[in-house]
Amino acid sequence: MYEDSVYRILELIDGMLDSIGVIQTRTTHIESANDFLLSPDNMFVLDGVCMKLIFIGESVKTIDRLSKGNLFPLFPSIPWRDIMKLRDVIAHHYFKIDADIVFSTIKEDLLPLEVALIEMKGYLQENDGF
16 A cells, blocks of 8 residues: 555656646647747747646655655656756746756657656566665
8 A cells, every 4th residue: 555645756757747748749730949940839838838747846846745755766867956946946036047958858858758757667666666
């Protein structure tokens, strides 16, 4: 039987996986960072991606707190602190958002994060927690 914190962590992982899927689906037509800036529709896509990245970053912070810092060291290939920092920049310094960083995050970082989250979910389910 899971503790309440493990249920919450599993919910957050599912939410992050959903967010990654939405980002990937909505950005299939984006081929460069400049594409975000070429039209109002693409600017809207950038705004939506940023909201999903805020959710992912906030979820990472919550999981770290719920696991008392014990879960992320088991998955060291992901720069968890950088994810939290990106969330803070987007949420608190929106005018500093760099389309190049968002594009790079989408193209280089989301797939490894998705893989790690799937592995983390499996680990939690197999071990009844952490």
